[in-house]
Amino acid sequence: MALRAACRGVVRGGLALLPQRGVHTSLDPEVKAFLEANTEVTNSGSLTPEIQLRLLTPRCKFWWERAEQWPLGDPYWAIYWPGGQALSRYLLDNPEVVRGKSVLDLGSGCGATAIAAKMSGASRVLANDIDPVAGIAVTLNCELNRLEPVPILTQNILDLKQEPWDLVVLGDMFYDEVLAHGLQRWLENCFWAHGTHILIGDPGRAQFSGPSMQRQVRCLAEYALPEPTRQDNNGLTTSAVWNFQPQP
Numbered sequence: 001m002a003l004r005a006a007c008r009g010v011v012r013g014g015l016a017l018l019p020q021r022g023v024h025t026s027l028d029p030e031v032k033a034f035l036e037a038n039t040e041v042t043n044s045g046s047l048t049p050e051i052q053l054r055l056l057t058p059r060c061k062f063w064w065e066r067a068e069q070w071p072l073g074d075p076y077w078a079i080y081w082p083g084g085q086a087l088s089r090y091l092l093d094n095p096e097v098v099r100g101k102s103v104l105d106l107g108s109g110c111g112a113t114a115i116a117a118k119m120s121g122a123s124r125v126l127a128n129d130i131d132p133v134a135g136i137a138v139t140l141n142c143e144l145n146r147l148e149p150v151p152i153l154t155q156n157i158l159d160l161k162q163e164p165w166d167l168v169v170l171g172d173m174f175y176d177e178v179l180a181h182g183l184q185r186w187l188e189n190c191f192w193a194h195g196t197h198i199l200i201g202d203p204g205r206a207q208f209s210g211p212s213m214q215r216q217v218r219c220l221a222e223y224a225l226p227e228p229t230r231q232d233n234n235g236l237t238t239s240a241v242w243n244f245q246p247q248p
Contacts, residue, residue, distance in 0.1 A: 045228030077134035082239035083171035087201030095120035101166035111138030171201030174208035
């Protein structure tokens with residue numbers, strides 16, 4: 001399907017000027033111009049119509065037959081995945097969860113959940129995604145929503161020394177068995193070392209639904225997905241927000 005094709009892009013010639021990995025909010029002008037020309041600003045068809053995002057949509061030329069020519073690596077950030085939608089909706093509906101708190105958005109993608117945290121009054125937000133193009137997209141999406149850009153960390157945070165955060169949020173990250181195992185261990189350490197509140201957005205992927213993970217989570221909210229999201233995600237009908245709280 002077109003969605004899957006759009007996420008198979010490879011790095012090709014042309015746009016090679018990408019930001020260095022690290023914490024930044026800068027915009028490479030060439031990449032910025034390319035993203036603005038080849039994504040659509042939309043706030044429809046998702047659980048959070050309050051948030052505008054630059055995404056790949058069927059009206060974008062790279063969505064269909066030219067998806068393989070996308071020059072900036074796999075554009076996973078350009079899709080608003082169902083776990084992120086549920087998580088962002090939950091923060092907007094429950095601002096007390098983030099108000100006045102420090103928030104790490106792990107695997108931020110398009111930055112919607114980081115934006116929802118900012119809208120809900122978080123005192124500090126850091127968006128983390130290993131794709132530097134996602135970092136540029138997050139900054140553009142903050143600007144779309146009239147927010148000061150959040151800092152972007154484009155290093156693999158699982159490899160870094162843990163900082164204490166009031167809240168860690170992550171959506172749609174349990175799509176690979178090895179990654180899921182590493183995330184679970186990292187989140188457990190984050191919880192026990194710092195008492196961090198951890199929220200996960202996931203529509204019920206296999207790597208999230210195993211017994212070792214399900215013993216450590218409690219469903220806080222479940223949302224019916226809008227029809228466009230259902231169509232773009234192989235018929236998934238719901239997505240949920242889970243509180244991660246490992247047992248001693």
